[in-house]
Amino acid sequence: MITPSAYGWTESETLRQHLESRGVSRRDFLKFCGEIAVVLGVGAAAAPRIARALEAVKRPTVIWLQLQECTGCVESVLRTADPTIGDLLLDLVSLDYNHTLMAGAGTAVEKAKQSSMAANKGKYILVVTGSIPTKEGGIYTMVGGRTAEVLVKEAADGAAAILAVGACAHFGSVQAARPNPTGAVGVRDIIKNRPIVNIAGCPPIGDTVTATVVHFLTYGRLPAVDGEGRPLFAYGKRIHDQCTRRAHFDAGQFVQAFDDESARKGFCLYSVGCKGPATFSPCPIFQWNTRTSWPIGAGHPCIGCTEPHFWDTMTPFYGRLPNVGGFAVEQRVDTIGAALAIGAAAGIATHAAATVYTQIKRRKATHQVPETATEPENQDG
Amino acid sequence: MARTRVVVDPITRIEGHLRIEAQSENGKIAKAWASSTQFRGIEIIMQGRDPRDAWAFTQRICGVCTTVHAIASCRAVEDALDIRIPANANTIRNLVHGMQFIQDHVIHFYHLHALDWVDVVSALSADPAAAAKIGQSISPWPNNGESELRAVQNRLKQFVGTGQLGIFTNGYWGHPAYKLPPEVNLLAVSHYLEALDWQRDVIRLHTVFGGKNPHPNFLVGGMASAINIDSTATINAERISDLMGMITRARAFVEQVYWPDLVAIAGFYKDWGAIGGGVPNFLACGEFPEGDVRDLETLYFPRGIILDKNLAKVHEYDPKKVQEYIHSSWYEYSKGDAAGLHPFEGETTPKYTGPKPPWTYLQDETKYTWMKTPRYEGRPMQVGPLARMLVAYGSGHKDVRELVGEALGKLNVGPEVLFSTLGRTAARGIETVLLARKMEQWLGDLNGRIKNGDVATFTKNKWEPSSWPAKSEGYGYLDAPRGALGHWVQIEDGKIARYQCVVPSTWNCSPRDAQGQTGPYESSLEDNHPLVDPERPLEILRTIHSYDPCMACGVHVLDAEGREVVEVRVQ
Numbered sequence: 009m010i011t012p013s014a015y016g017w018t019e020s021e022t023l024r025q026h027l028e029s030r031g032v033s034r035r036d037f038l039k040f041c042g043e044i045a046v047v048l049g050v051g052a053a054a055a056p057r058i059a060r061a062l063e064a065v066k067r068p069t070v071i072w073l074q075l076q077e078c079t080g081c082v083e084s085v086l087r088t089a090d091p092t093i094g095d096l097l098l099d100l101v102s103l104d105y106n107h108t109l110m111a112g113a114g115t116a117v118e119k120a121k122q123s124s125m126a127a128n129k130g131k132y133i134l135v136v137t138g139s140i141p142t143k144e145g146g147i148y149t150m151v152g153g154r155t156a157e158v159l160v161k162e163a164a165d166g167a168a169a170i171l172a173v174g175a176c177a178h179f180g181s182v183q184a185a186r187p188n189p190t191g192a193v194g195v196r197d198i199i200k201n202r203p204i205v206n207i208a209g210c211p212p213i214g215d216t217v218t219a220t221v222v223h224f225l226t227y228g229r230l231p232a233v234d235g236e237g238r239p240l241f242a243y244g245k246r247i248h249d250q251c252t253r254r255a256h257f258d259a260g261q262f263v264q265a266f267d268d269e270s271a272r273k274g275f276c277l278y279s280v281g282c283k284g285p286a287t288f289s290p291c292p293i294f295q296w297n298t299r300t301s302w303p304i305g306a307g308h309p310c311i312g313c314t315e316p317h318f319w320d321t322m323t324p325f326y327g328r329l330p331n332v333g334g335f336a337v338e339q340r341v342d343t344i345g346a347a348l349a350i351g352a353a354a355g356i357a358t359h360a361a362a363t364v365y366t367q368i369k370r371r372k373a374t375h376q377v378p379e380t381a382t383e384p385e386n387q388d389g
Numbered sequence: 390m391a392r393t394r395v396v397v398d399p400i401t402r403i404e405g406h407l408r409i410e411a412q413s414e415n416g417k418i419a420k421a422w423a424s425s426t427q428f429r430g431i432e433i434i435m436q437g438r439d440p441r442d443a444w445a446f447t448q449r450i451c452g453v454c455t456t457v458h459a460i461a462s463c464r465a466v467e468d469a470l471d472i473r474i475p476a477n478a479n480t481i482r483n484l485v486h487g488m489q490f491i492q493d494h495v496i497h498f499y500h501l502h503a504l505d506w507v508d509v510v511s512a513l514s515a516d517p518a519a520a521a522k523i524g525q526s527i528s529p530w531p532n533n534g535e536s537e538l539r540a541v542q543n544r545l546k547q548f549v550g551t552g553q554l555g556i557f558t559n560g561y562w563g564h565p566a567y568k569l570p571p572e573v574n575l576l577a578v579s580h581y582l583e584a585l586d587w588q589r590d591v592i593r594l595h596t597v598f599g600g601k602n603p604h605p606n607f608l609v610g611g612m613a614s615a616i617n618i619d620s621t622a623t624i625n626a627e628r629i630s631d632l633m634g635m636i637t638r639a640r641a642f643v644e645q646v647y648w649p650d651l652v653a654i655a656g657f658y659k660d661w662g663a664i665g666g667g668v669p670n671f672l673a674c675g676e677f678p679e680g681d682v683r684d685l686e687t688l689y690f691p692r693g694i695i696l697d698k699n700l701a702k703v704h705e706y707d708p709k710k711v712q713e714y715i716h717s718s719w720y721e722y723s724k725g726d727a728a729g730l731h732p733f734e735g736e737t738t739p740k741y742t743g744p745k746p747p748w749t750y751l752q753d754e755t756k757y758t759w760m761k762t763p764r765y766e767g768r769p770m771q772v773g774p775l776a777r778m779l780v781a782y783g784s785g786h787k788d789v790r791e792l793v794g795e796a797l798g799k800l801n802v803g804p805e806v807l808f809s810t811l812g813r814t815a816a817r818g819i820e821t822v823l824l825a826r827k828m829e830q831w832l833g834d835l836n837g838r839i840k841n842g843d844v845a846t847f848t849k850n851k852w853e854p855s856s857w858p859a860k861s862e863g864y865g866y867l868d869a870p871r872g873a874l875g876h877w878v879q880i881e882d883g884k885i886a887r888y889q890c891v892v893p894s895t896w897n898c899s900p901r902d903a904q905g906q907t908g909p910y911e912s913s914l915e916d917n918h919p920l921v922d923p924e925r926p927l928e929i930l931r932t933i934h935s936y937d938p939c940m941a942c943g944v945h946v947l948d949a950e951g952r953e954v955v956e957v958r959v960q
Contacts, residue, residue: 111557265852308608
């Protein structure tokens with residue numbers, strides 16, 4: 009999405025016409041729409057509808073602000089790809105401002121941003137990565153002599169929608185961890201009058217960002233979200249419930265130490281600290297880096313990075329979940345032990361009920377649900 | 390011409406927030422100020438935390454060089470607890486870090502640095518047939534044919550025709566400092582696009598071993614990715630063959646695209662071999678241990694120091710001789726602003742004294758940055774690819790000497806051009822070629838051990854805190870893509886008591902010290918440095934980008950209890 013658009017897309021052209029001029033067949037395009045429909049969780053049957061919407065779409069403007077951050081989220085979106093049709097998605101938008109990739113610098117790019125925001129007022133998509141430091145009048149992040157808070161307010165003013173991408177824009181991430189020396193907060197804590205969707209994760213999977221943009225272009229609104237403002241199509245289920253190692257959990261087969269015989273058999277990582285049971289994330293389904301693998305798949309426990317304030321609530325990372333507040337029931341699985349499969353199964357039932365209850369409680373503690381969000385047709389979250 | 394105030398903020402195509410101010414006179418830069426305008430304060434939460442978690446916190450210092458702080462952190466904790474990791478884990482870390490170098494340096498060259506030398510608009514007027522001829526004369530790369538290049542040019546024409554230039558808006562196109570013929574510009578644009586696809590592919594090596602990129606997972610004591618070539622859920626035969634493909638494709642692109650492009654483009658900018666040299670001292674802490682990390686003899690890139698550009702003498706690097714100052718930085722010391730403190734005595738009390746935002750200039754301020762000022766025996770030092778290659782060259786490193794000689798020969802220039810903006814950019818390419826060739830050997834080492842039945846990836850005897858001493862401390866070094874990095878950790882009663890980092894971009898972006906010595910960025914900009922048009926500061930971008938700034942830095946943290954001062958400056 010953020011590559012320079014080397015394929016020309018004229019103002020008057022629809023995407024369908026544009027694709028034809030680039031030699032993309034309708035068959036390939038429909039196949040792509042089918043895949044996107046699955047990613048979005050609306051079912052393959054919705055593919056024709058997505059196709060119709062995308063075909064008619066005009067190239068919208070994206071302004072991307074990078075605030076108090078590490079640039080990992082930009083890098084993650086750079087990894088988004090589909091070998092034949094990926095470039096196409098990259099062409100869905102006109103990226104008019106992004107520090108990492110812009111050719112010009114200084115006043116030249118600030119002017120470009122101002123003129124683009126003015127020309128597309130009320131229509132552009134604002135992507136924000138990074139948090140906003142609020143202490144000491146905001147002097148902990150300044151660009152061009154102005155603070156992050158001023159910059160994000162200015163850009164939000166004319167935005168149609170805001171994508172808060174990554175844990176920093178979501179809740180402040182690592183710099184907001186206790187005791188948060190710079191007073192770092194997420195976008196939702198500063199901007200109250202615009203629809204915001206939180207693409208959670210440290211960083212999020214790039215495809216989640218892309219799919220959210222497609223959703224916005226296709227349906228004219230942001231996707232339905234949970235209490236954390238995260239799209240349900242990606243964050244609607246717990247890692248634990250989609251995990252490729254779940255069968256081992258159910259069977260009471262746990263890795264007790266890294267690189268033990270159980271680890272070499274790919275058993276469940278719960279005992280070495282996996283936070284999958286408390287984490288809503290698309291990792292096991294979307295996977296990472298063109299579906300190469302994902303953290304648990306590569307043998308490391310989940311650290312819960314899509315959850316708010318995970319640096320405080322999910323640490324120590326190698327401590328079992330019972331050590332984290334709110335999951336005492338799960339201790340039973342552990343104390344019952346791996347050998348007693350029946351006992352473990354009983355533990356699972358209790359554990360499942362307890363965690364679901366916790367999730368419901370959290371979702372009720374709504375932070376900010378976009379005004380435009382409605383329930384999707386085929387919601388299963 | 391009168392003295393002109395120049396401000397470039399934001400400096401784009403870097404990691405993080407960097408501001409350059411300068412005064413220009415008669416087409417040259419007279420004075421320069423480099424200012425880091427972001428402070429994050431990450432590491433306070435590490436105090437009192439489990440040291441086995443530290444890699445994940447410090448990794449978030451930077452998402453571009455996303456592995457380097459994690460590995461340095463693991464090494465620091467392993468040093469403190471005297472953990473010897475298995476040979477497989479060390480090799481896997483070398484593979485991961487090696488691919489980080491390769492991918493990061495190629496991205497830097499094409500996506501962050503190339504547009505300083507390549508005029509995208511000029512490529513529109515190229516003759517694709519002539520461009521193909523040039524391309525085929527410098528490389529066997531199959532995509533340098535006329536039809537491929539014509540297709541790229543047509544895409545570009547359509548794109549420019551829309552008037553929606555996206556990230557190319559307000560670039561410095563047509564600037565007189567652009568010297569490449571249109572055909573070379575077209576080749577470079579073509580490879581800019583190819584590199585975007587290439588980088589996504591080869592970085593998947595991180596995903597195989599660490600589960601994702603950016604921010605793959607690591608583990609104190611080794612790596613979490615267990616090896617069992619007969620299991621579906623581990624590093625197995627399928628994963629190994631995938632890795633072989635990535636490593637082959639990484640090397641092919643580096644040898645057939647990046648390196649020939651770099652040499653070809655450099656040939657048009659030889660004058661930049663006499664511009665932007667700056668600080669004449671170079672520091673490399675060494676990297677890629679092929680045995681235990683403590684055995685410096687096994688480092689592929691050696692450790693050492695070059696002083697005053699004298700390649701005949703490589704000095705020993707002693708981490709104890711590092712001191713940090715705050716003369717020009719927004720901090721205060723209990724001993725006063727003139728003190729220089731070793732990192733183990735470091736204090737970090739942020740104290741912003743700059744103008745209240747919004748403001749216009751910082752160059753009239755005594756203190757003008759969140760960066761501190763590291764000095765080695767009082768000297769400013771350059772770190773990074775050039776420092777590594779010079780130290781290796783001076784140490785008689787066979788591979789480095791051969792490739793440096795080849796590059797100098799092709800360009801028909803002497804070694805003095807290495808001390809320049811061009812030299813920094815060339816050194817980055819040289820080490821990328823060497824590492825791209827090295828990866829096959831490392832994977833071969835791993836496979837050899839697996840074949841012999843050694844699949845260990847983790848040392849478990851010191852995993853439990855009950856096995857740790859009451860007090861310990863350790864040092865983790867790592868020569869990252871952008872230069873020498875150090876993590877220092879002190880552990881008490883199973884928790885982190887103190888954690889410090891000294892980071893490459895802090896060395897390079899350091900401001901003036903009390904003696905008036907400028908840091909490497911500033912010094913380079915003041916060294917025979919042109920600036921033809923202050924409104925379009927293309928030349929400043931060239932020199933600053935030659936350092937590949939990674940600015941998510943100035944992360945200095947106070948302990949919550951005020952007991953200890955922690956400081957982390959970030960690459």
